Amino acid sequence: MTAALSARGVELSFGATPALRGADLAVTEGEIVAVMGPSGSGKSTLLHCLAGILVPDAGEIDVDGVRINDLDETARSELRRDRFGFVFQFGQLVPELTAVENVALPLLLAGVRRDAAIRRARQWFGPLGVEGLESRRSGELSGGQAQRVALARGLVAEPKVLFADEPTGALDSFTGEQVMDLLVASARERGTTVVLVTHEARVAAYADREVMVRDGRVTTPAEVVVP
Numbered sequence: 001m002t003a004a005l006s007a008r009g010v011e012l013s014f015g016a017t018p019a020l021r022g023a024d025l026a027v028t029e030g031e032i033v034a035v036m037g038p039s040g041s042g043k044s045t046l047l048h049c050l051a052g053i054l055v056p057d058a059g060e061i062d063v064d065g066v067r068i069n070d071l072d073e074t075a076r077s078e079l080r081r082d083r084f085g086f087v088f089q090f091g092q093l094v095p096e097l098t099a100v101e102n103v104a105l106p107l108l109l110a111g112v113r114r115d116a117a118i119r120r121a122r123q124w125f126g127p128l129g130v131e132g133l134e135s136r137r138s139g140e141l142s143g144g145q146a147q148r149v150a151l152a153r154g155l156v157a158e159p160k161v162l163f164a165d166e167p168t169g170a171l172d173s174f175t176g177e178q179v180m181d182l183l184v185a186s187a188r189e190r191g192t193t194v195v196l197v198t199h200e201a202r203v204a205a206y207a208d209r210e211v212m213v214r215d216g217r218v219t220t221p222a223e224v225v226v227p
């Protein structure tokens with residue numbers, strides 16, 4: 001099976017700080033991969049490189065056979081809009097918009113009419129346990145509520161690939177499991193490829209496969225040698 005997404009030899013530094021030092025990862029279509037590893041190891045940076053948000057200093061990122069690090073910003077942003085969904089580590093809802101408008105945003109950007117986009121966005125609130133909060137602005141939501149709204153925004157446009165960075169980080173374990181059940185069911189139903197960054201083994205257990213990021217490189221758990 002060809003990889004839906006792959007990173008090969010990806011290096012990226014923030015000034016003098018190396019975040020990725022030759023990261024390799026291949027994800028097949030429809031696969032759910034959990035990316036684990038210590039804080040500061042490069043997980044979010046790898047996710048942002050795979051998603052075409054950051055351009056690596058060296059190495060290659062391929063999406064469906066297209067070398068995306070050669071694309072210009074316009075082409076990368078079109079790719080993100082048309083094929084990717086995002087749940088960012090720090091939520092990043094648009095504060096001026098209501099919760100339901102935030103969820104509808106990817107549909108509006110894709111050209112869906114406003115009333116249809118709002119209707120589709122509303123459907124996520126019940127299953128995610130945030131029904132009744134549709135008209136709140138992000139500053140009026142708790143961290144866990146904002147995170148669920150951000151997840152709905154990531155899923156609403158039925159992306160080919162969902163990039164989710166700690167999507168349950170602000171949730172208690174019960175709500176986290178409900179959210180993961182929904183995320184995985186939605187991904188399986190639509191064949192969505194998911195790259196999921198998490199610190200929690202219980203969350204990673206939902207994935208088909210786990211990889212570890214350490215010091216800017218990807219290892220599989222089996223390669224971690226226990227002395």
Ligand SMILES: Nc1ncnc2c1ncn2[C@@H]1O[C@H](COP(=O)(O)OP(=O)(O)OP(=O)(O)O)[C@@H](O)[C@H]1O
Binds near residue numbers: 039
């Ligand atoms: N915008 C930035 N500017 C400077 N340094 C950064 C920036 N973003 C990340 N870094 C550094 O790059 C390294 C990798 O960061 P990254 O955010 O990828 O880690 P992470 O594995 O996602 O950590 P966490 O689990 O805490 O989210 C860290 O040393 C971090 O301090």
Ligand SMILES: [Mg+2]
Binds near residue numbers: 045089
């Ligand atoms: Mg991170």
